[in-house]
Amino acid sequence: MATAAVKATDSRQRFIDAAIGLFTRHSFAGTSLQMIADELGVTKSAVHHHFRSREELLTSVVEPMITQLRTTIETAEAIRGQHARADRLLTGFVDLVVHHKSLMSVLVSDPGVTEILRTHPVLSGLIQRQTKILADVEPGDGGQIRASVALRGIAGTARSDALNVDDDTLRQHLLEAGRRTLGLRAPRRAH
């Protein structure tokens, strides 16, 4: 990569990191591009050079999560066997929500964010594919409802601040809870 491109990527990431910090402290609704400029000691037009609007910045903030979700779904979909496929999806989903729990907590409490994500061009399709992988474990309404309880329960628990446990403990118990809800047995370990 040319030096100029490296620099552009670096400064773009600095804006994203500053935005996440400000969203956490002031919510998405309470954060302006001017505040991001002030935080980094640059002009507002420097921020505008990378992000034309707060919405565009938000998309950049959630893009890594969406990429991780897509990878998880594609990895799972490539596996033969409904139970193994569902278990792979569940494991990846738990990793994702635990890894991004603070950011998710900030974002879902923000009605402006919820609306932007609801109309995101690829996110709703990914969520449908993800739900289908889990719902396929059991045909009919029961499978649909269990998939929804598992996904919503895991995401809601990961981003709540009611629990005082480390990430590994959280990940392990969320995975176990999801497997129980869906009726999946923990896979035997490979030798």
Next chain:
Amino acid sequence: MATAAVKATDSRQRFIDAAIGLFTRHSFAGTSLQMIADELGVTKSAVHHHFRSREELLTSVVEPMITQLRTTIETAEAIRGQHARADRLLTGFVDLVVHHKSLMSVLVSDPGVTEILRTHPVLSGLIQRQTKILADVEPGDGGQIRASVALRGIAGTARSDALNVDDDTLRQHLLEAGRRTLGLRAPRRAH
């Protein structure tokens, strides 16, 4: 009850019903006391006679849900045996969220409502007692996390409009999902 008292109760309930309809169509944030007056063809001061503010009206709207939650918790707490107690709580919670699913869907998507409920004088205590009954099924972090996954998963699924099932089907599968998550067996029927 004296006739005047009956009338006062009736008109109070009319305001509450009108408010629920308006909250559903326009959100809590988008509903004013004036809109409620217009809906019922009365003056704003007639609304003020019963409810001094939108916040007071909201409290009246959610009060039946909170009363139902308290009854469910007290009934469960009176039962000896952790599993039977948890199963009673779970059954009552599923009934509650399915019965009030439309109103819950409106309320949780409204940040003003979320803030008012978060600081409700008794609600947070009830939610703690409810979680404890389920978490007690299994000691430690695992029990806490499974209780949270079950409660959040059930509430989130009931109020989502992604599922196209009747209330009895929804209730039955939510209960089954919750029992699995918590490791409860369905109780044997009495003869």
